[in-house]
Amino acid sequence: MSTNRRVNNEDRPRLPEEDASLYLHPQTLARLKTFELRAKMIVEGVMSGQHRSPYHGFSVEFAQHRPYVAGDDVRHLDWKVYGRSDKLQLKQYQQETNLDLITLVDCSGSMDYGSRSFEEASGAGRATSLDGRAHWSKFDHATALAAALSYITLRQGDRAGLFVFADEVRAAVKRSSQNTAWRQIVGALSTHPVDRPTDLGRAVDQALSNVRNRCLLAVISDFFDDPETIRAAVARVRHRGHDMIAFQVVDRQELRFEMRDEAPFEGLEGEDAIRLDPRSIRDGYLAAFEAHREHVERVMRKFGFEYQLVDTYEWLGPALAAFVAKRTAMMKRSKYG
């Protein structure tokens, strides 16, 4: 939308909204009242070069040029255009292949955690969310990411489906490329975490029970599950021939554990409270957390899947870029066998 103006009026001072990264930042997104609008902003921020044909993906039939942005595959650069105009332009092709996206969003109790205040995250002067929460939870971050991924997929004319799960699937939207799918996805995401633990294996099984064709599974979760369960679930995805990208959403406090005062710690998934001094246990906690995170990443890499750590204090750009790259790679594999 704004690319044209920016190309034509490069000397004009840019508005904050014109910076794509700002659209992808949770702080900016939180200003928007609906997921729908939020997802649109995110996607159009990432697909900042997309202008003439926002519905075109990467394919073999040339469709148009678009300016190069960081993260684009340099093999699609049109060097002839560069030779003539000194501008880096990417060649885009008409889409010929369809790729189904199934997004799995974790709504277990642990996803309700967030150390960041909603007021700071929203930046709009609101102290609480519409449902009265004062913190920006991991689930908030996850829903924004899920909506963005679905939006990108639907805009490409592909089918997008959604499963919201905890210990089992709590809400589902069948894969569809129709316009109504987007509404259904946004509606399914407008829920809350439940006081239940994560059971990724069961959720994956339920989600893939009726899927026959090859799909891309985007799992958005904190992966606070049994490591063996995670490994088994990922193995089953691979066994069925699907592809997968894992977004591990964590809060910065979970990453750093910088609390000081002794207090009882109460689990969000029904665990017993433990009274402890955070400083005395910090090293052990960080080691255990990092070991688990590395395990998740190692499992994903082992089966040839993508893994992306998402910090709720940071913008969604890297996650979306990883998704776009993964999707591109899959398209190529589909095209060239």
Added chain:
Amino acid sequence: MGLLNPILFGLGLGCVAIPILIHLLMRRRRKPVRWAAMRFLEEAWRRQRRRLRLERWLLLAARCLLVALLAVAFGRPILRAAGLAGVRGPKTVHVVIDDSLVSALEGEGGRRAIDRHKDRAKALLATLDGSRGDRVSLLTLATPAEALVFPPSSDLGAVSRAIDALTPRASRGDFAGALAALGEEINEEPSPASVVVFTDWRGPSVPAAPAPVLPEVWSVVASRPAVAPASNMGVLAVTPTRRVLIGRGALDAPVRVRVRRSGDVDAPESAPVVLTLEGDRATTVGQGAVRFEAGQREASVTIGVDASALRAAEGRVVLRASVGSDALPRDDQRRAVVTIRDELSVGIAGVRRFGSAPSVREFQGADWLRVALAPTEDALRRATGGIEASEVDPSAIERASLDALDAIWVTRPDRVSDEGWTRLGRFASDGNLVVVTAAPSTGPQGWTEAFVRALMPGVTIDREPKEFDGGSLQLPRVTPEQLPLLDLLRAELDDLARSVSVEWALAVRAGEGCETLVELEDGTPWIIAARPTDVGGSRERGAVVLIGSAIDLEWTDLAARALMVPLVQEITRQGVGLAGEGREVVAGAPAALRGGEVALVAQDGRQVSRTGSESRGLRDAGVLRAVDPRGATRGLVIVNPDAEAGRTDPTTPEEAQAWLERAAPDRVFWLGDEPGDAGEDEAIEAAVAGDSGGVLTVWALVLAIVVALVEVVLARVFSHADQAPAKAK
């Protein structure tokens, strides 16, 4: 092992509960933290639970141990030799024995208090071992307190012998002085020690001055105050009505003896008093009896002196008053010196007259004085002795002319030069009498400032005399004590003075050190007496008298009244006697040597004081000879027992405790009533174990510091506060 302060130890142990309470309070309910990544927290907690619990217990144990060690330190632990032989370190004990006058008080079986003190001190010595490094010093309490063995010696045999040689002295106890004698030891870096005091705490044992504060590592052990009443009677003062007896005919001057009793004074009592003339052969010269009413503590008796005995004596004689013997014989005697002279030599510094004697109408002050001083015929005076008056030029007062005089009357002070006043001041300070009247002119008196400066700094005199228009004289309400020159006249003085009319008088205000003998109706001092201030500031010798009017009929009709002769005679005779006083000192006070004297020698030939040495108080009563460099006697010095020291009233334990507590707060221990009593051994042990207790206290404190440091380190390490924040992923 025992504790010197078990109460503090108990309280301190109670404080061990404080860290435990803090530990429990820290576990109070806090707001729970909702946390998602519980599985990792649980994992870490399970892994480190034992270590964390160990850290908590270690910290709590260190804190409790710290408080307990402080409790032990405050409890002042001591090691008992019986239980831990060879463990205790060397001891330092300062033994203070009361050898003051009251220590001669005889108890049951005629045993003196000092003998009991000595026995107990030697019993204490028996518990010590010089070969093990134990050291003992020995101090005596009689003023001035003396350190007989100091610094502390490990030769316990020598200390024991020094204790054996102790005898009661004639001065009062001086606790503060005894403790101050340890000053050198106190001021050095103090090592643990005990001060053990053996006294009955009778009479003025507890001084008014606060006790010096002893080092904290010192303890004080004292014998308990005696509670049994002890009656005693002692001679408080011996006052001859005339200190100087002139001629051979009037030696029957009586002597007043004041006696005080202490202890049980509820019953009436009487005791014989005997006056003895000391010499090669003691001669009784008078006897009397002093009577006390019920409850009366002091009484006087005036005893006439046998003149025949005095006639045989010459110069200075020593009169000794003795009261009947009692449980404390040391204060039953007191001495006084009386000087016997053939005649007195008095100078009159007025206007010199040449040629024939003036008629009465032409009489000036000096003429009236000459008549008043020598009213009898010359022949009679020479036969019976009396006053020889001579003229002195007031404008040229020389030392040579003063040397031959006992007293000088200055009737023309306006003629005296500044140098003359200085010489008169020195003359008075040497133990002579100076009497000054106003100058005859009723105009401004320009001499007063020089007079005040040189002779009587305590008075203020206006330059302008004041007109009184026939004012009469009276006796002041306050009786003079230092210079009671008119005491013998006192009965008749009131009547005699009332007939005198005063027209003019100096406006005088008496200040410090001045005593008013006679005053005008409005209270203006008219006759004032004072001791002169000599170079050393001493006020024990000499007398200066100021008469507020000139002996002139324009000023007053005194010269024509009956008062004139007795007034002049009494001022001169008593003045000379009192001016030459000062050779009587109370035991405990120093006796200064006068010009030409080099030493004071006791009757047994022992030198007790000499020039160049520090002037110290004399502890024993007796008669000392002041000798010149050739050994010739220049005068006698009487050392009388300190009357206050003879008081046998017991001190309350509370008073004694309060005084000692200031010296060593919470470190005062009491011996039993008698050796072998319950508590005696423990107190002695506490005393001699004092330094071990101190050592253990120091060790407990050192350990407490070490534990405190360990606690700080542990708290720091176990708080994990130094953990670096994790890097942002």
